[in-house]
Amino acid sequence: MFSSLVQQIMPKFIMQRTVYEVREKHSNMYSWVALIFANILVEIPYHLVLGIITFAIFNYTVFGIRSPEDQGLALLFFTYFYVLVGTFAVMVTAPLPDATTAGRITTVLFSMMILFTGVFQTPTALPGFWIFMYRVSPMTYLVGGVSVSGLSGDPVVCSQSELAVFQPPAGDTCGSYMQPYLEQGATGTLLNPSAAANCSYCPLQYADQILARSGMYYQDRWRDWALGFAYIAFNILATFVLYSLLRLGLLGSGFNKVKQLFRRKKAAQ
Structure with a gap:
């Protein structure tokens, strides 16, 4: 779902950005801030609908009927996932020249996020250098939150x-x-x-014993969901920063100002 959704969002954003940079920017119809906000906000209703549909299909076929709190939290995690994907896609695409480049970078980043969730390799078995990826990956908290919401307390039946x-x-x-x-x-x-x-x-x-090996605990479920807002906020903030630095030329102008400052100091000496 991640790759499919990202690949649909990126070309649309590139098209809207091109219209802005070629026409609307010069006519002062609206600012680049409005461009980014509009592209993020317009996707959210679709993300919510997708989250509800995914919850209805996945939750009852995999987890079955659980407590209202667990089912409600699973629904929140699924809707959060799509909002996260949407903001992540815009963040990566905003500063880059085309959707192809953005798609390749997104694939690499998402692969790293999935590999270090603690599922393929438990946190204690990760090399010391890579443990930071387990902690910073948003998928760590998403996978953990969904897993404990649907499996915690279930008895283990050994083959x-x-x-x-x-x-x-x-x-x-x-x-x-x-x-x-x-x-x-x-x-x-x-x-x-x-x-x-x-x-x-x-x-x-119980399933909790298996989940604990990957650092997933039932008492952390609401914390894991709340951390999702931090990642969404980071994606939105990074979108504005990257676009302003790389598309508006603020990074280049900043370097030029620094160079001019050094030249003035040398001339004064």
């Missing part, structure tokens, strides 16, 4: 190959033999405590 099967001492049942270990806070579940042979032990009880 036959994942079970630890062992034999208890003669005269003991599986439950009596494992009781001291289970009372010490074992993380797994004994499936047949009354059996006297072939004790089956699943090393996990």
